[in-house]
Each structure stands twice: as structure tokens, then as C-alpha cells.
Amino acid sequence: MxxxxxxxxxxxxxxxxxxxxxxxxxxxxxxxxxxxxxxxxxxxxxxxxxxxxxxxxxxxxxxxxxxxxxxxxxxxxxxxxxxxxxxxxxxxxxxxxxxxxxxxxxxxxxxxxxxxxxxxxxxxxxxxxxxxxxxxxxxxxxxxxxxxxxxxxxxxxxxxxxxxxxxxxxxxxxxxxxxxxxxxxVGETKLIELPKLKEVKELFPVRIEGKEPHTESLEGKEFKLEEGVYLRLFRAYRRPDSELIEALLSEEGFTQRFFIELRKKGRTWIVDISPHSEVLRTENIQKAVNRVAEAAFRP
Ligand SMILES: C[S@@+](CC[C@H](N)C(=O)[O-])C[C@H]1O[C@@H](n2cnc3c(N)ncnc32)[C@H](O)[C@@H]1O
Missing domain, CATH: 3.40.50.150 (Vaccinia Virus protein VP39)
Known part of the structure; x- marks a missing residue:
């Protein structure tokens, strides 16, 4: 056990x-x-x-x-x-x-x-x-x-x-x-609606071609991903071909803290959960990756 x-x-x-x-x-x-x-x-x-x-x-x-x-x-x-x-x-x-x-x-x-x-x-x-x-x-x-x-x-x-x-x-x-x-x-209770955490089998990285990220503009930002689901971004750590941004995701009160990594391969940036952060893979974690990719490469 x-x-x-x-x-x-x-x-x-x-x-x-x-x-x-x-x-x-x-x-x-x-x-x-x-x-x-x-x-x-x-x-x-x-x-x-x-x-x-x-x-x-x-x-x-x-x-x-x-x-x-x-x-x-x-x-x-x-x-x-x-x-x-x-x-x-x-x-x-x-x-x-x-x-x-x-x-x-x-x-x-x-x-x-x-x-x-x-x-x-x-x-x-x-x-x-x-x-x-x-x-x-x-x-x-x-x-x-x-x-x-x-x-x-x-x-x-x-x-x-x-x-x-x-x-x-x-x-x-x-x-x-x-x-x-x-x-x-001894019996059934009144019903109370429970939060829904939807796990997914796999998380998919996001690929961005031919643009450069500006993670510094995301520091301190908060996004509402849907009702009851909030993503807050903290410090970004930058090197020429890889960047990290610290994130906190709250899904109806279930919170996870992790890093999102942006890694450059040739002309492509790959945005994904950092291999050093283990997360419970939920639909909203995927949405958080997608949102960071979208926001970091917005002109
Ligand atoms: C006051 S101590 C009592 C510890 C032990 N049961 C005893 O009697 O010595 C309360 C413990 O509950 C843990 N705890 C508090 N909230 C918890 C939660 N939601 N889930 C799991 N553990 C929790 C705390 O970390 C702490 O160790």
C-alpha cells in the first residue's frame, strides 16, 4: 500500500x-x-x-x-x-x-x-x-x-x-x-451540488510559429477562465530560448500551483506545463496553458 x-x-x-x-x-x-x-x-x-x-x-x-x-x-x-x-x-x-x-x-x-x-x-x-x-x-x-x-x-x-x-x-x-x-x-441527506473537476488523460502543448513571447506583461495578471475558475500569474523567469511563468489555478476552490514553460525549438515556441511541475490533469489546466499561450504572444 x-x-x-x-x-x-x-x-x-x-x-x-x-x-x-x-x-x-x-x-x-x-x-x-x-x-x-x-x-x-x-x-x-x-x-x-x-x-x-x-x-x-x-x-x-x-x-x-x-x-x-x-x-x-x-x-x-x-x-x-x-x-x-x-x-x-x-x-x-x-x-x-x-x-x-x-x-x-x-x-x-x-x-x-x-x-x-x-x-x-x-x-x-x-x-x-x-x-x-x-x-x-x-x-x-x-x-x-x-x-x-x-x-x-x-x-x-x-x-x-x-x-x-x-x-x-x-x-x-x-x-x-x-x-x-x-x-x-441512517439515510439520505438533502442534496448539495458538488464541484466538478474534470480530469483529462493527456495535456496538449500549444505551438506558436514565428512570434516572440512577452511573458513580462503577464506578471500579476488574473484571468477568469469560466464561472468559478480563476488563473493568476506571478513572476516570469526569462532566458533566450526558454521562459517560465508561475501560475495558480483555482477550480471551484481546488487550487494548484505550477509553472508553465515556453520553450523555443527553431522558429517554434512550445507552451506546456513545466516538466518540473506535476499537476492533476484537468480540463482547466489545459485551458490555463491555452490562455497563457494566447496572452503571451498577443502583439
Ligand atoms: C489540531 S491538529 C490534530 C492532529 C491529530 N489528529 C491529533 O489529534 O494530534 C489538526 C491536523 O489536521 C490537519 N488538517 C487540517 N485540515 C485538514 C484537511 N482539510 N485535510 C487534511 N488534514 C487537515 C492539520 O494539518 C493538522 O495536522
């Missing part, structure tokens, strides 16, 4: 029909434990921190655990891109960032859009377990789940002296009260 697994390269969705998923595994103590306790099931972890991924990779290797996989990706997009509907037995979220301010509630890992997606991917009867030291976070999650429908819930105070994770140890040492919220998928 790959840990880390490169979500840009794998066939999607992954072929797994029975998965345990942890969101934000930190050091990985809990993920290792559920993998050990359930050797016949895949335990998949999503984590944004590269350090967390590296630490887990080392521990998985040295312990010789075969049923763990991990991905460095926002769990929301991980669920969206990688997991089959009705394939998850349990989802675990231990001590998520609470995003205290009301205006930040959309960022919370249990906002209604995310709960909707989790529900789609959970098997019927499957559960989402959230541990937190922040009671308003648990109450927020209950409000969101109640609005959505399709879940039963139980909220209880945790009585433990054996920490499961780094943050659990930290909060226990400070004498904080801890809570466990369990949401069980």
Missing part, C-alpha cells in the same frame, strides 16, 4: 470497497492503531502537513504495516476525487482546528458541504467520529448534520486518561474537558 500515495497519478476513484479514513492524522498515532486493530481493512489518512506525512511514512515502513495508505491533500478533495460512494466504514476526525470565529465556519471540516460529501462516501450504518475539546465545534457539527438530515448522533463527554493522539495528550494535560461526537449515516 502506498504511503504517501500520489493522487495526481492514480486511477480514480480508488478501487477500495471497505475503508477506514482519518482526516488530519498529525503524527499518525491513531491511524497506526486502527490499521493494526483492523488488518483486513485499508486505513487511509489525509493530512495537509508534509512533516506529518514524512513521520507516518517512516513509522509505517519500520513497523512493516501493510494496510495503511496516506495522501497529502485536503481531505475534502481527497474524498471527492479518490473514494467510491458507499465505501467507508468509519471516518475519524481527532481534534480538528475549530476555526473559532463565526465567519470562518465554512472552513470547518464538518461544514454542511463536507458532511454531505462524507455521507455520500460512508456506507449505510457507517459512522463519523469527531473528538474535540471545543464544545461549540461539536454543537456546530450537530446543527449542520441536523440541517442536512440522514444522520443520527450521540454526543458524550470522554473519560479517558490514555491519550490517543498528540493533541489529546495536550488537552488532557491542561485538564480540559474532551467530547466525542458520533454521527451515524
Amino acid at each position: 502506498l504511503c504517501p500515495l500520489n493522487y495526481k497519478r492514480v486511477e480514480k476513484p480508488l478501487p477500495w470497497d471497505e475503508v477506514l479514513v482519518e482526516i488530519g492524522f498529525g503524527r499518525g498515532d491513531f491511524l497506526l492503531r486502527i490499521a493494526n486493530d483492523n488488518p483486513d481493512v485499508i486505513a487511509l489518512g489525509f493530512e495537509l502537513s508534509g512533516i506529518g506525512i514524512e513521520k507516518l511514512q517512516k513509522r509505517v515502513k519500520s513497523a512493516g504495516i501493510k494496510n495503511i495508505s496516506c495522501v497529502r491533500l485536503d481531505a475534502y478533495w481527497g474524498f471527492h476525487l479518490l473514494l467510491k460512494d458507499n465505501s467507508i466504514r468509519s471516518i475519524y476526525i481527532n481534534y480538528p482546528d475549530p476555526w473559532f470565529k463565526r465567519r470562518d465556519t465554512k472552513r470547518r471540516v464538518t461544514s454542511r458541504e463536507k458532511l454531505f460529501l462524507f455521507s455520500k462516501k460512508l456506507k449505510k450504518g457507517g459512522s463519523l467520529y469527531v473528538r474535540t475539546d471545543h464544545l461549540p465545534f461539536a454543537e456546530f457539527t450537530i446543527e449542520e448534520a441536523t440541517w442536512l438530515g440522514g444522520f443520527e448522533y450521540e454526543l458524550r463527554e470522554l473519560e479517558t486518561s490514555e491519550p490517543l493522539t498528540k493533541y489529546e495528550a495536550k488537552w488532557l494535560s491542561q485538564g480540559r474537558k474532551l467530547y466525542q461526537l458520533t454521527l451515524v449515516k
